[in-house]
Amino acid sequence: DQQVKQNSPSLSVQEGRISILNCDYTNSMFDYFLWYKKYPAEGPTFLISISSIKDKNEDGRFTVFLNKSAKHLSLHIVPSQPGDSAVYFCAASWKGGSEKLVFGKGTKLTVNP
């Protein structure tokens, strides 16, 4: 049972345009969401997070939006740069439960020059 779903295995965008990566979750107990970025043969690095008490969090070119009613979050990258090409993982956790991060399968983003 996959609690965190990234339904698009890959996404390709032009440099300078917006990249939108989507993530859906099924567990309504999740209250903290994170995005990680991973280059080949490297460990994932933390990108941005959002608590369930918010619906938006922004950090430079990266913005995460959370729609709790739809159990959906998205990562927007504006403007996209070739160096953003990587696999992006969505992750979720909750307090009071097992408190373990649950990851999606990832979306491979390619930003074309």
Add this chain to the structure above:
Amino acid sequence: SQTIHQWPATLVQPVGSPLSLECTVEGTSNPNLYWYRQAAGRGLQLLFYSVGIGQISSEVPQNLSASRPQDRQFILSSKKLLLSDSGFYLCAWSLLQLNEKLFFGSGTQLSVL
């Protein structure tokens, strides 16, 4: 600052051979430690986590085991590797509550032949 070291970076092992992957964290005390595996097309799967010396929790039944002989050392082992153990293994640490913003090592690419 905190750093995490994981080795080796790549490993090719025959089926039936033993395995030992080591991970150490520097610059922090009493971290939570984790072993993840990224198999092809399957995202990041939590294998083990530890909240203290000698305390290991297993997430999935498998051919692997973990140990934490020291506060900042986490070891992943197997007595006899299977073909299905191939994958990219990641060590990670966090502070505060479990899974709050994980920091990953650089990973070990294990190929079992």
